[in-house]
Amino acid sequence: DQQVKQNSPSLSVQEGRISILNCDYTNSMFDYFLWYKKYPAEGPTFLISISSIKDKNEDGRFTVFLNKSAKHLSLHIVPSQPGDSAVYFCAASLLNRDDKIIFGKGTRLHILP
Amino acid sequence: EPEVTQTPSHQVTQMGQEVILRCVPISNHLYFYWYRQILGQKVEFLVSFYNNEISEKSEIFDDQFSVERPDGSNFTLKIRSTKLEDSAMYFCASSLFRTSDGNEQFFGPGTRLTVL
Numbered sequence: 001d002q003q004v005k006q007n008s009p010s011l012s013v014q015e016g017r018i019s020i021l022n023c024d025y026t027n028s029m030f031d032y033f034l035w036y037k038k039y040p041a042e043g044p045t046f047l048i049s050i051s052s053i054k055d056k057n058e059d060g061r062f063t064v065f066l067n068k069s070a071k072h073l074s075l076h077i078v079p080s081q082p083g084d085s086a087v088y089f090c091a092a093s094l095l096n097r098d099d100k101i102i103f104g105k106g107t108r109l110h111i112l113p
Numbered sequence: 114e115p116e117v118t119q120t121p122s123h124q125v126t127q128m129g130q131e132v133i134l135r136c137v138p139i140s141n142h143l144y145f146y147w148y149r150q151i152l153g154q155k156v157e158f159l160v161s162f163y164n165n166e167i168s169e170k171s172e173i174f175d176d177q178f179s180v181e182r183p184d185g186s187n188f189t190l191k192i193r194s195t196k197l198e199d200s201a202m203y204f205c206a207s208s209l210f211r212t213s214d215g216n217e218q219f220f221g222p223g224t225r226l227t228v229l
Contacts, residue, residue: 043204043220098169099212100158
């Protein structure tokens, strides 16, 4: 039951270029989306979120885009830096319903020098 | 910066034994959660806890699991009789307000549980 799908297990991007991580979801009831970043031996760290009333949210080098009709969201990192190398999890939740977060399987991002 | 802490970082146990995983959430947070990640799989929700009671649990969280907030700082997950398939990384998380109101959860570093 993959309600949140990250179809690319890994992605390699040159330092300084844009990293684009994609995520699809199947449950049209989801209305709150989060991106987490995870380094080895650490827990997921919150990066950025977006609610379904918006189609874009920006925080520094990180921008999340939401396309509700396509049930698709993406995380853009620009410019990519070596410290961005990590696993990125897309996650979804239901506002005003429950508090659990449904995670995707993650995409491992490698920033190449 | 305040953070969620978990102990131990790695727990090895024999099948059938009881284990208690400990977490200290961020001090002013009110909502607490446990998740697990089996190797190679996604992070899965187990349980949420607020005001000293379970607010939601997944189908994974059966009678073998229990949670407790024994004092003002700790939040524990107990597995009564561990099975091989309980081997996973267990993450504790906390949030100041409800995620259903649009608030992120903050995760601890995890406890790796190995059941032999």
